[in-house]
Amino acid sequence: MIKNHPKFDALVNGDPAIMKLLYTKVYPKVVRFVLNNKGSQEDAEEVFQDALYQLIVRAKVKGIELKSTFEGYCLVVCKNLWYQELNKRKKEVRNEGVFELKENNTQELTALLYQDRWDLFEEILQQLTEKCRQLLQAYFNKVPYHTIVKKFSYATENAAFQRVFKCKKQLAQRIQADVRYRDLF
Amino acid sequence: MEDKTLHKIEAYLAGNLSDQELEVFEMELRESAELQEQLTLSRRINAHFNDETILAEGMESPRAKEYMDFLESAEADALKDQIANDHKKFAVSDKKKNSKSYLLIAASIVVLLTSALFLLFQNPSSEKLYAQYYSDSDLPSVINRGEEVGSLEKGVLSFQESQFEEAIAFLKQPTNDEDKEVARRLYLGMSYVENQEYERGIQEFDLVVSANSIDATRGLWFKAITYLKMDNKSRAMEVLKMLEPGNFNFDKAQRLLEEL
Numbered sequence: 001m002i003k004n005h006p007k008f009d010a011l012v013n014g015d016p017a018i019m020k021l022l023y024t025k026v027y028p029k030v031v032r033f034v035l036n037n038k039g040s041q042e043d044a045e046e047v048f049q050d051a052l053y054q055l056i057v058r059a060k061v062k063g064i065e066l067k068s069t070f071e072g073y074c075l076v077v078c079k080n081l082w083y084q085e086l087n088k089r090k091k092e093v094r095n096e097g098v099f100e101l102k103e104n105n106t107q108e109l110t111a112l113l114y115q116d117r118w119d120l121f122e123e124i125l126q127q128l129t130e131k132c133r134q135l136l137q138a139y140f141n142k143v144p145y146h147t148i149v150k151k152f153s154y155a156t157e158n159a160a161f162q163r164v165f166k167c168k169k170q171l172a173q174r175i176q177a178d179v180r181y182r183d184l185f
Numbered sequence: 186m187e188d189k190t191l192h193k194i195e196a197y198l199a200g201n202l203s204d205q206e207l208e209v210f211e212m213e214l215r216e217s218a219e220l221q222e223q224l225t226l227s228r229r230i231n232a233h234f235n236d237e238t239i240l241a242e243g244m245e246s247p248r249a250k251e252y253m254d255f256l257e258s259a260e261a262d263a264l265k266d267q268i269a270n271d272h273k274k275f276a277v278s279d280k281k282k283n284s285k286s287y288l289l290i291a292a293s294i295v296v297l298l299t300s301a302l303f304l305l306f307q308n309p310s311s312e313k314l315y316a317q318y319y320s321d322s323d324l325p326s327v328i329n330r331g332e333e334v335g336s337l338e339k340g341v342l343s344f345q346e347s348q349f350e351e352a353i354a355f356l357k358q359p360t361n362d363e364d365k366e367v368a369r370r371l372y373l374g375m376s377y378v379e380n381q382e383y384e385r386g387i388q389e390f391d392l393v394v395s396a397n398s399i400d401a402t403r404g405l406w407f408k409a410i411t412y413l414k415m416d417n418k419s420r421a422m423e424v425l426k427m428l429e430p431g432n433f434n435f436d437k438a439q440r441l442l443e444e445l
Binding site (some may be wrong): 001005019022023027029033034036037038045049050051052053056057059060061063064065075083086105106108109110112113116117118121126136137138141142144148150151165168169171174175182183184 | 188191195223226227229230231233234235236237241242243244246247248249251252253255256259261263264265267268269273275276301347348349350351357358359366379380382388391395396397
């Protein structure tokens with residue numbers, strides 16, 4: 001049985017109160033975000049509608065359970081869609097657009113799977129200890145090990161490296177053990 | 186899987202294996218499905234957290250099949266139409282409403298202005314204080330005439346042109362120069378803040394604070410400014426109180442504390 005957060009059930013059912021909430025609380029932020037990041041008003045409108053479509057499809061097909069606020073999550077979905085669009089445009093500029101003649105359905109499917117994977121990776125990261133999370137964020141942010149040593153008070157760079165390694169191993173094990181991993185790849 | 190093998194995977198992905206080690210690893214890789222799977226997982230994790238989008242994955246997965254069944258249905262087409270109609274109704278209705286309600290608005294403005302002015306003098310909003318106290322001239326100057334333009338300088342130029350996503354892409358690249366690292370993280374942090382990615386911004390400012398640089402307390406100032414932008418006055422005040430005489434913007438911080 002498909003399980004949704006109640007606000008997603010309301011969205012699926014076309015509840016006008018939820019639409020109003022999204023258009024007053026999230027939509028202006030999406031417009032601002034897209035305009036600040038090389039996009040136009042039309043781009044923002046398109047992204048917002050694509051996000052609504054994506055959210056409803058995902059809520060209907062597999063259900064969405066929230067780990068953050070409803071509005072915050074909707075904004076994340078919009079931002080991720082815009083990042084994907086920017087990447088697509090960059091590739092087009094570099095004449096790598098060989099695959100751009102995909103059908104709409106395939107593009108939509110790509111975006112749906114991308115967001116599902118995003119949810120999985122971010123949710124598992126949140127399951128780690130705070131220290132592990134901070135360490136991994138610093139590591140993925142390419143913070144040099146000598147800075148990690150100072151910030152997290154390790155004795156040596158090797159000690160910091162070992163700790164990062166253990167945290168990444170935990171993250172990988174949890175992702176691999178999650179039932180969604182097999183479902184998504 | 187043994188730690189030793191996992192270390193090899195990391196070294197392989199980072200390009201840190203010697204020619205001989207690489208040859209042995211690639212041979213093992215051809216023979217072990219488990220190793221291949223582990224390598225793919227590590228690659229996916231790195232790509233996700235390094236903000237690299239691998240888009241064409243999972244197209245044959247069970248989830249993809251479920252989605253495709255829906256996307257090809259008549260229900261999906263009807264849903265798109267519904268969303269387009271709703272957009273006209275909810276995104277445009279505000280404009281229409283506005284154009285038909287001039288009198289009501291005019292009357293409201295008088296009331297609102299009176300209240301706003303009253304509130305303004307009583308208790309300034311975080312937004313107003315942010316606008317008043319945030320200045321990009323508090324960010325360090327990094328562009329010197331005649332110097333080679335690297336990723337830091339390109340990032341700063343993008344920041345100054347309000348191209349924050351582009352700025353982030355440049356500024357994420359370390360400079361290999363400790364003196365420039367503080368400036369890079371401050372600009373990166375503010376680019377995140379402008380992009381409404383506040384937690385990431387704060388993380389950069391924390392790294393500035395923990396660096397042993399004379400500019401470290403600039404990180405505190407920008408962290409406080411970020412909390413102001415997030416409308417979290419109490420956290421902004423906590424951070425401002427950490428600034429001591431002689432620290433960056435100490436006097437300005439005291440004035441801001443008074444207003445808060």
